[in-house]
Amino acid sequence: MKVLVTGGAGYIGSHTVLSLLENNYEVIVYDSLVNSSIESLNRVEKLTGKKVEFIEGDICDKDKLSEVFEQFTIGAVIHFAALKAVGESAKIPLSYYQNNVYGTVCLLEVMEHNNVHDFIFSSSATVYGEENDVPYVETMKLGTPSSPYGASKVMVERVLNDLALSDSNFRGVSLRYFNPIGAHESGQIGEDPKGIPNNLLPYVAQVAVGKREKLSIFGDDYPTQDGSCERDYLHVMDLAQGHVAALDWLNRHNDFTGVEAFNLGTGNGVSVFAIVKAFEKAIDKTIPFEVSPRRAGDLPAFWANATKANEQLNWHAERNLTQMMSDTWRWQSSNPNGYLA
Ligand SMILES: NC(=O)c1ccc[n+]([C@@H]2O[C@H](COP(=O)([O-])OP(=O)(O)OC[C@H]3O[C@@H](n4cnc5c(N)ncnc54)[C@H](O)[C@@H]3O)[C@@H](O)[C@H]2O)c1
Incomplete structure (x- = not known):
């Protein structure tokens, strides 16, 4: 087809x-x-x-x-x-x-x-x-x-x-x-944002390769476990x-x-601080960050009930946070300038 x-x-x-x-x-x-x-x-x-x-x-x-x-x-x-x-x-x-x-x-x-x-x-x-x-x-x-x-x-x-x-x-x-x-496990394809990344992980990865000085974490006073936003x-x-x-x-x-x-x-929410920690662990390096004011429109926390996709599509998210981090790093470290390298 x-x-x-x-x-x-x-x-x-x-x-x-x-x-x-x-x-x-x-x-x-x-x-x-x-x-x-x-x-x-x-x-x-x-x-x-x-x-x-x-x-x-x-x-x-x-x-x-x-x-x-x-x-x-x-x-x-x-x-x-x-x-x-x-x-x-x-x-x-x-x-x-x-x-x-x-x-x-x-x-x-x-x-x-x-x-x-x-x-x-x-x-x-x-x-x-x-x-x-x-x-x-x-x-x-x-x-x-x-x-x-x-x-x-x-x-x-x-x-x-x-x-x-x-x-x-x-x-x-x-x-x-x-x-x-994350990225394909080969490190050959991944997220290659043009300009300043809007999403957390590409930004963290670009700080890790030295393309950006430090990460801004938008808000640490949300009503969540560690005060940062939680996403699925x-x-x-x-x-x-x-x-x-x-x-x-x-x-x-x-x-x-x-x-x-x-x-x-x-089906699980993970905080921004937890993502940064997991990434640091995967690459054995510290990510410099600063806490900035909240961004307008950001919700404190949301995650999926994925039961319908599990039951009807026979689909489950199988890869864990460690794989998400190590695959992101494999992509970013072997392609520091994305596809234009
Ligand atoms: N990345 C996320 O976090 C996320 C979350 C929820 C939904 N989505 C949706 O998933 C889709 C893919 O997202 P992505 O992260 O891969 O984004 P992306 O920007 O990497 O991919 C979008 C692609 O569409 C192309 N495109 C944009 N406008 C076009 C047009 N008018 N005609 C033809 N091509 C056009 C772009 O060149 C690009 O290749 C989008 O619809 C996005 O809104 C993304």
Whole structure:
């Protein structure tokens, strides 16, 4: 089966492409490279010994997307392509809604036109907003995220629900990721943020290789065990395998139509201080840090109830925190400048 992967050159996308190839899916990547490098896919090809079709293009370009659907017989779409920086989204909200919401609508229109109905969407724990109690469960109502980025994910989930109500052929899966970290165990592919990293682990790793002076920990006075924020960190390869599990689930359930949401997380909250300690242990080095004021919109703690994915997708996060740290370090230390080295 041929799977179209939008945003497949990016962090989660490249790891998922690798897992798909290892599970004998054929992959076509469609990516504008706005936040990634083609080198990630060259490395995936080397690691798997398999070919990845790559088309450089924007999901907002319906003509180009249509050409792809005409050229290949596509069985399913996994849709990663999005802008993802929470802080930036408050500065340029229109770009985020254009790219993440309008872009997804363009993709869905082209899919509909070409009779492709199977769709896996990169959603996020952020859709639970500030209203819901932890742990988050899929039966909770969609919340009100504090950023335009988060709002764009809620909007797309609504679009998918409405589409499913109007089109009895549509088969959608929203995968709500918690906090993916780590890298492929080879150290050949990993997270390569452009500019200053927005996420904790790439920042810690860049401090460790001497690219940045020290880490800022935003707030140590939250109502958590050690005062820092707690998140549900999961290994990116577990997350990648969650996509294969979701695709297999769609393929097993021929009679399914509609949209189903699944949390992909470990079910455990880990604090920022605990992450820093675990990383220091993995690399046997101290990470200099300072405590800075809280960031607007950061919730104290959230983690997943992952029972639904465990039971229905047969998926569990298998890799532990030590593996997440050592794989991050293998990637960062052998590629201090990311893919551009
Ligand atoms: N990384 C996380 O912590 C996290 C958490 C929850 C959800 N997500 C979602 O998962 C998806 C992948 O995230 P990631 O961390 O791999 O990010 P990433 O930036 O590494 O990957 C996104 C990819 O999409 C591409 N892209 C962006 N806009 C595009 C467009 N208009 N047309 C074509 N390609 C485009 C980028 O070039 C990049 O390769 C995103 O939808 C993100 O919102 C990520």
